[in-house]
Amino acid sequence: MGGVKPKQTPEVAESAVQAAQDTWAVVGRLRRRLRGIAVEGDLTPGQVAVLRHLDQAGPDSTSGLAAAERMRPQSMAKIVAALELSGLVERSPDPADGRRQLVALTPAGRERRAGDRRARQEWLALALSERCTEEERRAVVTAMAVLDRVAQL
Numbered sequence: 001m002g003g004v005k006p007k008q009t010p011e012v013a014e015s016a017v018q019a020a021q022d023t024w025a026v027v028g029r030l031r032r033r034l035r036g037i038a039v040e041g042d043l044t045p046g047q048v049a050v051l052r053h054l055d056q057a058g059p060d061s062t063s064g065l066a067a068a069e070r071m072r073p074q075s076m077a078k079i080v081a082a083l084e085l086s087g088l089v090e091r092s093p094d095p096a097d098g099r100r101q102l103v104a105l106t107p108a109g110r111e112r113r114a115g116d117r118r119a120r121q122e123w124l125a126l127a128l129s130e131r132c133t134e135e136e137r138r139a140v141v142t143a144m145a146v147l148d149r150v151a152q153l
Contacts, residue, residue: 023147034120034123034124037119037120037123044079044082046069046071046075046079047079047082047083047088049069050065050069050076050079050080050083050089050103051083051088051089051105051109051112051113052113053065053068053069054089054103054104054105054109055105055109055110055113058104059092059102059103059104060102060103061094061100061101061102061103062076062077062080062101062103063076065079065080065103080103083109087106087108087109088105088106088108088109088112089103089104089105089106089109090103090104090106091103091104092104128140
């Protein structure tokens with residue numbers, strides 16, 4: 001019978017498997033905790049996601065934002081309109097296609113994102129300061145350097 005051959009995988013050390021599982025779990029919890037810090041004020045999760053996307057990826061069309069956030073273009077249009085009313089984003093003609101509008105952060109939108117980041121970093125620094133010894137904090141710095149090296153593979 002001509003079945004599919006199982007894929008050959010290299011032997012992985014048990015410690016690597018455990019490190020991967022632990023890292024996955026902790027990063028997920030930490031990410032949820034940091035996202036839960038109430039710095040967005042009156043913004044919805046969808047609005048926060050759009051600001052984050054524009055901050056990281058730069059200007060995009062409403063349809064591009066909808067695709068990136070996996071939502072309907074009509075729903076994204078409402079989110080963009082609300083952010084525009086708040087002065088956090090602005091639309092301008094796409095230089096490559098004048099029929100299309102690009103959405104970009106305004107200076108107020110960039111400041112809002114920077115303030116959100118600062119608040120989360122301050123929370124994490126305070127938590128590390130209050131709950132960890134100096135030696136543990138150094139271990140975190142070392143672990144982050146190792147994970148950064150792994151991420152660059």
